[in-house]
Amino acid sequence: MECPYCHHREMPGALFCRHCGYPLWEEEAQDAARKAGAAAPAEGARGASRGRGGRVRLRLQHGREVALQGPGPWLIGRPSGASRPDVDAQALGAQHVSRQHARLEWRRNGLFLIDLGSTNGTWVNGARLLPHEPQRLHSGDRVRWADLEVQIFLPTPGPSSHVAQEETSA
């Protein structure tokens, strides 16, 4: 079997990828659930529910919510010249976010956040990310881009037809 994260080959029955520590058993359980026609477990289903069923929402400090539009990836940053990021930090009141600060994107196994070598850093739940190292996000994670702090909510798994949607839109 192949690790979906780093593509390292592992023997069947491996529970974690030896190369990156990715929990391979989650994939297996998910595949099994799909085969059995049951709804995938909530943890594994996030990647599947990204179709048109729900949106990623960012909750700002004052409780205001921003929903991300389109399929992504989404650039977080400050506007420069004519180009505008998907999440305009300046419009949201932040001052120290870099122009190209970070990127959010869906991958096969979930939503990932990547710091693009920003000046003032990206934090997830209080821990700073290394630049260019993708970090998988979970619903409720607190993310900070320089002085912009948000809580991230992933779409909840909807009807099982989302699995099919994901496969057609991929």
Added chain:
Amino acid sequence: MASNANPLESVNYYEILGVPRKASPEEIRAAYREAVRRWHPDINPAPEAHEFFLLVRQAYEVLSNPEKRKVYDQSLEQSRETQEMRGVGGPAAPAPLTRVWVSYSLVPPLGESQLWYAFWSIRAPWPAPPQPRPLDLWLLLDRSSSMRHQGKLALLKETVLETLRHLQPTDRVGMVAFDDRAEILLPLTPVQERNVFLRALGKIRLQGATEMAHALRTVDRALERHTGPTVVWILTDGRTYGDEPAALRIARQWARRGVICDAFGLGDDWNEAFLDKLTGVTGGATHYLENLTAARHLVQDYLRRYHHARVRQLAVHFRPTPGVKLHSLYRMGPEVAHLDTRSPVAMGTVGPNERWLVLAELELPPLYKVRPHTSWRVLQGSMEFIPFRGTPLSHPFLLDVRVGEGPRRVPPKVVLQAVERLTWYRLQMASRNAWRDGRIDEAREILSRLAQGVARQGLRQAAQDIRRQAMELEKEKRLNPEAEKALEFGTRMLMLPANVYESRQHRDER
């Protein structure tokens, strides 16, 4: 081995034949035939095959007879209920000595090999003694000239003093100083004579290089028969060269006699791969002595365990079915150790409220020829509990898996947690190897992945430490050796059961 009635009772007839509780008479008959083919003394020359064969017959006699089976099923139910009512170790039925969890109880009949994990929690059959056991402790103190640096000699002496402080009046201590030679500073001496110890410590003169086998041999000659635990502690900062096989040979002999050897590494240059192996074969463990605080905690934990040890030693024999490979074996508790897979495996001892936690990584051969939905024996073995006096208790165990197609279940939490922590440990080692070979970027990348995994489990402090190391590698393109050792042993500590890990972390904060 003595076939005591008690341990056998904890393996029930269904387990002996490897069939589920609801097995049909046909399944039972098929399993019986299979077992006879495997266990008949004419076929299987292993010494315990005969004993097992008798058990198989006994099991079949009961399970093949509907009436006897009904009665037996009822007794199983009852003994479980009484056990639950009276708590573990109730007089009515001996509680099982072991619990085992496996990664998957149903595995697919693949045409290729597959990995499979088993995790045992093993209880000692005897209670902890009410009074501390008299302990014979040998301290092997490294006096090679490199001990001069980084305050290592001072830390060594402080650790010895701390040890003396926590010993009981009935304990005896012997001291050996070693470099490329070894010398008895003090033969086994009752602890009360404190001044004698101080004087002996003062006699240490730094000189020469490190050669451990001499020191082990010196102790070996001076070991005495003893009613309590005999323990050897090595305090060293060095690498031993060329005499590793000799040292290991002595350690293996010690394991057979129930002598446990632990090692404490000082500074950043000691050879932990070798010390791990050396202590591992005796059922001991290796630790990094970062500073006096760390030393104090370790000394107290270890002495408490030895003073209140419930057995002298647990030795486990693993006999995998031909085709099955026992890849690696780890003790995750009470102290983490990478064990030798060669049987018998010395597991050391446990103190009050402690159990042995053992993780095995196995490779199953291609199973496509196995009849679907039958059970397949992965390994059998026996656990030998060696008491301080009296006869050893031998407890046979079996490990079966069902073969067949079916959805993958989520593996048990304990297995996931153990294997995840093992994965972290290996990632950490991989990062260090990459770093040693000059592949800095790769080392940094592995560390940051490791940090993510550790953070995912909510171990924030540990994740931040690892992240900091990754940052340091990014900026400085190097890691200072002290930080490296701290990191490695930090990751190893993550392998400990959560409660032990947290209590040690917590104490360090104070």
